[in-house]
Amino acid sequence: MQGGAPTTRFASRPGRNALENDLRRFHVIQKNGRPDHPTTQGKVERFQQAMKKWLQAQPAQPGTLAELQTLLDEFAEHYNHQRPHRSLPHQATPASRYDALPKALPSGSRDDETHDRIRHDRIDTSGVVTLRIAGRLHHIGIGRTHARTHVILLIHDLHVRVVDAATGELLRELEINTERDYQPQK
Structure with a gap:
Protein backbone atom coordinates (compact mmCIF):
# COMPACT_ATOMS: atom_id res chain seq x y z
CA MET A 1 0.00 0.00 0.00
CA GLN A 2 1.18 3.49 -0.73
CA GLY A 3 1.30 6.15 1.96
CA GLY A 4 -1.70 8.19 2.97
CA ALA A 5 -4.61 8.00 5.34
CA PRO A 6 -6.64 4.80 5.52
CA THR A 7 -9.72 6.77 4.50
CA THR A 8 -10.54 9.96 2.64
CA ARG A 9 -14.02 10.08 4.16
CA PHE A 10 -13.14 13.17 6.23
CA ALA A 11 -10.88 14.82 3.64
CA SER A 12 -11.62 18.24 2.21
CA ARG A 13 -11.72 16.63 -1.26
CA PRO A 14 -13.39 13.25 -0.73
CA GLY A 15 -12.89 10.31 -3.06
CA ARG A 16 -11.38 6.89 -2.79
CA ASN A 17 -7.71 6.45 -1.94
CA ALA A 18 -5.59 3.46 -2.98
CA LEU A 19 -6.46 1.40 0.13
CA GLU A 20 -10.18 2.00 -0.32
CA ASN A 21 -9.94 0.91 -3.96
CA ASP A 22 -8.01 -2.25 -3.01
CA LEU A 23 -10.62 -3.10 -0.36
CA ARG A 24 -13.41 -2.63 -2.89
CA ARG A 25 -11.59 -4.81 -5.44
CA PHE A 26 -11.39 -7.60 -2.82
CA HIS A 27 -15.08 -7.07 -1.92
CA VAL A 28 -14.25 -5.83 1.60
CA ILE A 29 -16.58 -3.29 3.18
CA GLN A 30 -14.56 -0.74 5.14
CA LYS A 31 -16.01 0.57 8.38
CA ASN A 32 -14.30 3.45 10.14
CA GLY A 33 -14.78 4.75 13.64
CA ARG A 34 -15.34 8.46 14.09
CA PRO A 35 -12.09 10.25 14.89
CA ASP A 36 -11.71 12.00 18.25
CA HIS A 37 -14.64 10.10 19.79
CA PRO A 38 -13.32 7.87 22.59
CA THR A 39 -16.70 6.22 23.12
CA THR A 40 -16.60 4.96 19.53
CA GLN A 41 -13.09 3.60 19.99
CA GLY A 42 -13.76 2.30 23.51
CA LYS A 43 -13.75 -1.42 22.73
CA VAL A 44 -10.35 -1.26 21.07
CA GLU A 45 -8.96 0.92 23.85
CA ARG A 46 -10.35 -1.45 26.50
CA PHE A 47 -8.79 -4.45 24.74
CA GLN A 48 -5.42 -2.70 24.54
CA GLN A 49 -5.62 -1.78 28.23
CA ALA A 50 -6.36 -5.41 29.17
CA MET A 51 -3.49 -6.62 27.01
CA LYS A 52 -1.00 -4.15 28.52
CA LYS A 53 -2.00 -5.07 32.09
CA TRP A 54 -1.73 -8.79 31.32
CA LEU A 55 1.71 -8.35 29.70
CA GLN A 56 3.00 -6.28 32.64
CA ALA A 57 1.79 -8.93 35.11
CA GLN A 58 3.80 -11.71 33.47
CA PRO A 59 6.77 -12.81 35.61
CA ALA A 60 9.05 -13.31 32.60
CA GLN A 61 9.17 -10.16 30.48
CA PRO A 62 10.10 -10.62 26.80
CA GLY A 63 13.61 -9.74 25.66
CA THR A 64 13.09 -10.38 21.93
CA LEU A 65 10.33 -9.93 19.39
CA ALA A 66 9.86 -13.72 19.23
CA GLU A 67 9.33 -13.87 23.00
CA LEU A 68 6.89 -10.95 22.81
CA GLN A 69 4.97 -12.72 20.02
CA THR A 70 4.76 -15.87 22.15
CA LEU A 71 3.30 -13.83 25.03
CA LEU A 72 0.84 -12.08 22.69
CA ASP A 73 -0.32 -15.47 21.38
CA GLU A 74 -0.81 -16.67 24.99
CA PHE A 75 -2.80 -13.50 25.75
CA ALA A 76 -5.04 -13.99 22.69
CA GLU A 77 -5.74 -17.58 23.75
CA HIS A 78 -6.49 -16.48 27.34
CA TYR A 79 -8.60 -13.45 26.29
CA ASN A 80 -10.71 -15.32 23.72
CA HIS A 81 -11.08 -18.79 25.28
CA GLN A 82 -10.61 -18.55 29.07
CA ARG A 83 -11.25 -15.06 30.42
CA PRO A 84 -14.97 -14.39 31.17
CA HIS A 85 -16.22 -11.04 29.88
CA ARG A 86 -18.61 -9.01 32.00
CA SER A 87 -20.18 -7.43 28.91
CA LEU A 88 -21.24 -10.79 27.45
CA PRO A 89 -24.31 -12.75 28.59
CA HIS A 90 -23.47 -15.17 31.40
CA GLN A 91 -19.92 -13.77 31.33
CA ALA A 92 -19.15 -15.91 28.30
CA THR A 93 -15.85 -15.86 26.47
CA PRO A 94 -15.58 -14.19 23.04
CA ALA A 95 -14.81 -17.57 21.43
CA SER A 96 -17.98 -19.17 22.82
CA ARG A 97 -20.08 -16.25 21.58
CA TYR A 98 -18.38 -16.30 18.18
CA ASP A 99 -18.89 -20.06 17.78
CA ALA A 100 -22.59 -19.75 18.68
CA LEU A 101 -23.42 -17.07 16.10
CA PRO A 102 -24.24 -17.70 12.43
CA LYS A 103 -21.36 -16.70 10.18
CA ALA A 104 -21.61 -14.00 7.56
CA LEU A 105 -21.27 -15.10 3.98
CA PRO A 106 -20.04 -13.08 1.00
CA SER A 107 -22.87 -10.93 -0.25
CA GLY A 108 -21.83 -11.39 -3.85
CA SER A 109 -20.13 -9.00 -6.16
CA ARG A 110 -19.75 -5.33 -5.32
CA GLY A 127 -8.08 25.54 -19.36
CA VAL A 128 -7.70 22.45 -17.19
CA VAL A 129 -9.51 21.14 -14.12
CA THR A 130 -8.10 18.35 -11.95
CA LEU A 131 -9.82 15.33 -10.44
CA ARG A 132 -8.39 12.70 -8.11
CA ILE A 133 -9.49 9.13 -8.77
CA ALA A 134 -8.10 6.17 -6.84
CA GLY A 135 -5.46 8.41 -5.28
CA ARG A 136 -4.19 9.59 -8.68
CA LEU A 137 -4.62 13.10 -10.03
CA HIS A 138 -6.06 13.43 -13.54
CA HIS A 139 -6.05 16.66 -15.56
CA ILE A 140 -9.16 17.22 -17.67
CA GLY A 141 -8.81 19.56 -20.64
CA ILE A 142 -11.76 21.93 -20.98
CA GLY A 143 -10.27 24.74 -23.09
CA ARG A 144 -8.64 28.10 -22.45
CA THR A 145 -11.82 29.92 -23.42
CA HIS A 146 -13.24 28.70 -20.10
CA ALA A 147 -10.21 29.67 -17.97
CA ARG A 148 -11.16 30.76 -14.43
CA THR A 149 -14.75 29.55 -14.91
CA HIS A 150 -16.36 28.10 -11.80
CA VAL A 151 -17.55 24.59 -12.56
CA ILE A 152 -19.38 21.68 -10.98
CA LEU A 153 -18.03 18.20 -11.63
CA LEU A 154 -20.65 15.45 -11.54
CA ILE A 155 -18.78 12.18 -11.04
CA HIS A 156 -20.27 8.71 -11.44
CA ASP A 157 -17.41 6.21 -11.13
CA LEU A 158 -15.23 7.12 -14.15
CA HIS A 159 -17.96 9.05 -15.98
CA VAL A 160 -17.51 12.81 -15.48
CA ARG A 161 -19.61 15.80 -16.53
CA VAL A 162 -18.14 19.28 -16.18
CA VAL A 163 -20.86 21.93 -15.92
CA ASP A 164 -20.53 25.73 -15.84
CA ALA A 165 -21.67 26.63 -12.31
CA ALA A 166 -23.18 29.96 -13.39
CA THR A 167 -25.04 28.95 -16.56
CA GLY A 168 -25.55 25.19 -16.21
CA GLU A 169 -23.94 24.66 -19.63
CA LEU A 170 -22.33 21.25 -20.11
CA LEU A 171 -18.68 22.03 -20.92
CA ARG A 172 -17.34 18.48 -21.13
CA GLU A 173 -18.49 14.91 -20.68
CA LEU A 174 -16.01 12.04 -20.64
CA GLU A 175 -14.96 8.66 -19.29
CA ILE A 176 -11.68 9.02 -17.38
CA ASN A 177 -8.90 6.96 -18.95
CA THR A 178 -7.13 5.78 -15.79
CA GLU A 179 -4.00 4.94 -17.82
CA ARG A 180 -3.48 8.64 -18.65
CA ASP A 181 -2.80 11.66 -16.47
CA TYR A 182 -4.04 14.23 -19.01
CA GLN A 183 -7.52 13.76 -20.47
CA PRO A 184 -7.35 15.67 -23.76
CA GLN A 185 -10.33 17.09 -25.60
CA LYS A 186 -11.34 15.07 -28.63
Missing part, protein backbone atom coordinates in the same frame (compact mmCIF):
# COMPACT_ATOMS: atom_id res chain seq x y z
CA ASP A 111 -19.52 -4.54 -9.02
CA ASP A 112 -23.02 -3.07 -8.91
CA GLU A 113 -21.92 -0.43 -6.38
CA THR A 114 -21.16 2.97 -7.79
CA HIS A 115 -19.18 5.92 -6.55
CA ASP A 116 -21.01 9.22 -7.01
CA ARG A 117 -19.88 12.65 -5.93
CA ILE A 118 -20.21 16.32 -6.79
CA ARG A 119 -17.25 18.65 -6.74
CA HIS A 120 -17.08 22.43 -7.09
CA ASP A 121 -13.89 23.77 -8.65
CA ARG A 122 -12.49 26.42 -10.98
CA ILE A 123 -10.83 25.83 -14.34
CA ASP A 124 -7.21 27.00 -14.20
CA THR A 125 -5.61 29.54 -16.54
CA SER A 126 -4.52 26.83 -18.98
Whole structure:
Protein backbone atom coordinates (compact mmCIF):
# COMPACT_ATOMS: atom_id res chain seq x y z
CA MET A 1 0.00 0.00 0.00
CA GLN A 2 1.18 3.49 -0.73
CA GLY A 3 1.30 6.15 1.96
CA GLY A 4 -1.70 8.19 2.97
CA ALA A 5 -4.61 8.00 5.34
CA PRO A 6 -6.64 4.80 5.52
CA THR A 7 -9.72 6.77 4.50
CA THR A 8 -10.54 9.96 2.64
CA ARG A 9 -14.02 10.08 4.16
CA PHE A 10 -13.14 13.17 6.23
CA ALA A 11 -10.88 14.82 3.64
CA SER A 12 -11.62 18.24 2.21
CA ARG A 13 -11.72 16.63 -1.26
CA PRO A 14 -13.39 13.25 -0.73
CA GLY A 15 -12.89 10.31 -3.06
CA ARG A 16 -11.38 6.89 -2.79
CA ASN A 17 -7.71 6.45 -1.94
CA ALA A 18 -5.59 3.46 -2.98
CA LEU A 19 -6.46 1.40 0.13
CA GLU A 20 -10.18 2.00 -0.32
CA ASN A 21 -9.94 0.91 -3.96
CA ASP A 22 -8.01 -2.25 -3.01
CA LEU A 23 -10.62 -3.10 -0.36
CA ARG A 24 -13.41 -2.63 -2.89
CA ARG A 25 -11.59 -4.81 -5.44
CA PHE A 26 -11.39 -7.60 -2.82
CA HIS A 27 -15.08 -7.07 -1.92
CA VAL A 28 -14.25 -5.83 1.60
CA ILE A 29 -16.58 -3.29 3.18
CA GLN A 30 -14.56 -0.74 5.14
CA LYS A 31 -16.01 0.57 8.38
CA ASN A 32 -14.30 3.45 10.14
CA GLY A 33 -14.78 4.75 13.64
CA ARG A 34 -15.34 8.46 14.09
CA PRO A 35 -12.09 10.25 14.89
CA ASP A 36 -11.71 12.00 18.25
CA HIS A 37 -14.64 10.10 19.79
CA PRO A 38 -13.32 7.87 22.59
CA THR A 39 -16.70 6.22 23.12
CA THR A 40 -16.60 4.96 19.53
CA GLN A 41 -13.09 3.60 19.99
CA GLY A 42 -13.76 2.30 23.51
CA LYS A 43 -13.75 -1.42 22.73
CA VAL A 44 -10.35 -1.26 21.07
CA GLU A 45 -8.96 0.92 23.85
CA ARG A 46 -10.35 -1.45 26.50
CA PHE A 47 -8.79 -4.45 24.74
CA GLN A 48 -5.42 -2.70 24.54
CA GLN A 49 -5.62 -1.78 28.23
CA ALA A 50 -6.36 -5.41 29.17
CA MET A 51 -3.49 -6.62 27.01
CA LYS A 52 -1.00 -4.15 28.52
CA LYS A 53 -2.00 -5.07 32.09
CA TRP A 54 -1.73 -8.79 31.32
CA LEU A 55 1.71 -8.35 29.70
CA GLN A 56 3.00 -6.28 32.64
CA ALA A 57 1.79 -8.93 35.11
CA GLN A 58 3.80 -11.71 33.47
CA PRO A 59 6.77 -12.81 35.61
CA ALA A 60 9.05 -13.31 32.60
CA GLN A 61 9.17 -10.16 30.48
CA PRO A 62 10.10 -10.62 26.80
CA GLY A 63 13.61 -9.74 25.66
CA THR A 64 13.09 -10.38 21.93
CA LEU A 65 10.33 -9.93 19.39
CA ALA A 66 9.86 -13.72 19.23
CA GLU A 67 9.33 -13.87 23.00
CA LEU A 68 6.89 -10.95 22.81
CA GLN A 69 4.97 -12.72 20.02
CA THR A 70 4.76 -15.87 22.15
CA LEU A 71 3.30 -13.83 25.03
CA LEU A 72 0.84 -12.08 22.69
CA ASP A 73 -0.32 -15.47 21.38
CA GLU A 74 -0.81 -16.67 24.99
CA PHE A 75 -2.80 -13.50 25.75
CA ALA A 76 -5.04 -13.99 22.69
CA GLU A 77 -5.74 -17.58 23.75
CA HIS A 78 -6.49 -16.48 27.34
CA TYR A 79 -8.60 -13.45 26.29
CA ASN A 80 -10.71 -15.32 23.72
CA HIS A 81 -11.08 -18.79 25.28
CA GLN A 82 -10.61 -18.55 29.07
CA ARG A 83 -11.25 -15.06 30.42
CA PRO A 84 -14.97 -14.39 31.17
CA HIS A 85 -16.22 -11.04 29.88
CA ARG A 86 -18.61 -9.01 32.00
CA SER A 87 -20.18 -7.43 28.91
CA LEU A 88 -21.24 -10.79 27.45
CA PRO A 89 -24.31 -12.75 28.59
CA HIS A 90 -23.47 -15.17 31.40
CA GLN A 91 -19.92 -13.77 31.33
CA ALA A 92 -19.15 -15.91 28.30
CA THR A 93 -15.85 -15.86 26.47
CA PRO A 94 -15.58 -14.19 23.04
CA ALA A 95 -14.81 -17.57 21.43
CA SER A 96 -17.98 -19.17 22.82
CA ARG A 97 -20.08 -16.25 21.58
CA TYR A 98 -18.38 -16.30 18.18
CA ASP A 99 -18.89 -20.06 17.78
CA ALA A 100 -22.59 -19.75 18.68
CA LEU A 101 -23.42 -17.07 16.10
CA PRO A 102 -24.24 -17.70 12.43
CA LYS A 103 -21.36 -16.70 10.18
CA ALA A 104 -21.61 -14.00 7.56
CA LEU A 105 -21.27 -15.10 3.98
CA PRO A 106 -20.04 -13.08 1.00
CA SER A 107 -22.87 -10.93 -0.25
CA GLY A 108 -21.83 -11.39 -3.85
CA SER A 109 -20.13 -9.00 -6.16
CA ARG A 110 -19.75 -5.33 -5.32
CA ASP A 111 -19.52 -4.54 -9.02
CA ASP A 112 -23.02 -3.07 -8.91
CA GLU A 113 -21.92 -0.43 -6.38
CA THR A 114 -21.16 2.97 -7.79
CA HIS A 115 -19.18 5.92 -6.55
CA ASP A 116 -21.01 9.22 -7.01
CA ARG A 117 -19.88 12.65 -5.93
CA ILE A 118 -20.21 16.32 -6.79
CA ARG A 119 -17.25 18.65 -6.74
CA HIS A 120 -17.08 22.43 -7.09
CA ASP A 121 -13.89 23.77 -8.65
CA ARG A 122 -12.49 26.42 -10.98
CA ILE A 123 -10.83 25.83 -14.34
CA ASP A 124 -7.21 27.00 -14.20
CA THR A 125 -5.61 29.54 -16.54
CA SER A 126 -4.52 26.83 -18.98
CA GLY A 127 -8.08 25.54 -19.36
CA VAL A 128 -7.70 22.45 -17.19
CA VAL A 129 -9.51 21.14 -14.12
CA THR A 130 -8.10 18.35 -11.95
CA LEU A 131 -9.82 15.33 -10.44
CA ARG A 132 -8.39 12.70 -8.11
CA ILE A 133 -9.49 9.13 -8.77
CA ALA A 134 -8.10 6.17 -6.84
CA GLY A 135 -5.46 8.41 -5.28
CA ARG A 136 -4.19 9.59 -8.68
CA LEU A 137 -4.62 13.10 -10.03
CA HIS A 138 -6.06 13.43 -13.54
CA HIS A 139 -6.05 16.66 -15.56
CA ILE A 140 -9.16 17.22 -17.67
CA GLY A 141 -8.81 19.56 -20.64
CA ILE A 142 -11.76 21.93 -20.98
CA GLY A 143 -10.27 24.74 -23.09
CA ARG A 144 -8.64 28.10 -22.45
CA THR A 145 -11.82 29.92 -23.42
CA HIS A 146 -13.24 28.70 -20.10
CA ALA A 147 -10.21 29.67 -17.97
CA ARG A 148 -11.16 30.76 -14.43
CA THR A 149 -14.75 29.55 -14.91
CA HIS A 150 -16.36 28.10 -11.80
CA VAL A 151 -17.55 24.59 -12.56
CA ILE A 152 -19.38 21.68 -10.98
CA LEU A 153 -18.03 18.20 -11.63
CA LEU A 154 -20.65 15.45 -11.54
CA ILE A 155 -18.78 12.18 -11.04
CA HIS A 156 -20.27 8.71 -11.44
CA ASP A 157 -17.41 6.21 -11.13
CA LEU A 158 -15.23 7.12 -14.15
CA HIS A 159 -17.96 9.05 -15.98
CA VAL A 160 -17.51 12.81 -15.48
CA ARG A 161 -19.61 15.80 -16.53
CA VAL A 162 -18.14 19.28 -16.18
CA VAL A 163 -20.86 21.93 -15.92
CA ASP A 164 -20.53 25.73 -15.84
CA ALA A 165 -21.67 26.63 -12.31
CA ALA A 166 -23.18 29.96 -13.39
CA THR A 167 -25.04 28.95 -16.56
CA GLY A 168 -25.55 25.19 -16.21
CA GLU A 169 -23.94 24.66 -19.63
CA LEU A 170 -22.33 21.25 -20.11
CA LEU A 171 -18.68 22.03 -20.92
CA ARG A 172 -17.34 18.48 -21.13
CA GLU A 173 -18.49 14.91 -20.68
CA LEU A 174 -16.01 12.04 -20.64
CA GLU A 175 -14.96 8.66 -19.29
CA ILE A 176 -11.68 9.02 -17.38
CA ASN A 177 -8.90 6.96 -18.95
CA THR A 178 -7.13 5.78 -15.79
CA GLU A 179 -4.00 4.94 -17.82
CA ARG A 180 -3.48 8.64 -18.65
CA ASP A 181 -2.80 11.66 -16.47
CA TYR A 182 -4.04 14.23 -19.01
CA GLN A 183 -7.52 13.76 -20.47
CA PRO A 184 -7.35 15.67 -23.76
CA GLN A 185 -10.33 17.09 -25.60
CA LYS A 186 -11.34 15.07 -28.63
